[in-house]
Amino acid sequence: MALRILVVHYSQTGQLTRIVRSMxxxxxxQSDVRIDWHAVVPEPAYPFPWTFRTFLDAxxxxxxxxxxxxxxxxxEADYDLVVLAYQVWFLAPSTPLAGELP
Structure with a gap:
């Protein structure tokens, strides 16, 4: 039976996604490991680079x-491991990833 891993990630620049893929x-x-990737996409998307006003508004x-x-x-809910990859915004999980949390 294969080990099933779900990676839930959010990255505006793609840097965090590259880090998690490297890890x-x-x-x-491995042939007995299946990794599913879920990129969190907020609606509306956050602009990048951020303006000062947008930064403060978040x-x-x-x-x-x-x-x-x-x-x-x-x-599908049958995963052996769930990896949450996110940045910290203002000492809290980034708001797009917070949308995935119950």
Whole structure:
């Protein structure tokens, strides 16, 4: 039976995604390991690079964990490991990833 891993990630620049792929590369090459990737996409998308006003405007939502609407994660729930890869915004999980948390 294969080890099933779900990676839930959000990255505006792609840097975090590259880091997680690098960390999981030894497992990705195994025939008995299946890795599913779920990129969190907020609606509307955050601009990049951020303007100063946009940066300050994101503060309240981040602190109060008031997330935007995001795309749905995979409906399958039988995973042996779930990896959450996210940046910290204002000492809290980034708001797009907070949208994935119950």
């Amino acid at each position: 999981l590369a030894p497992l990705a090459g 503060f309240p939502e981040s602190v109060y964990l008031d997330p935007p609407a995001v795309n749905a994660p995979p409906s």
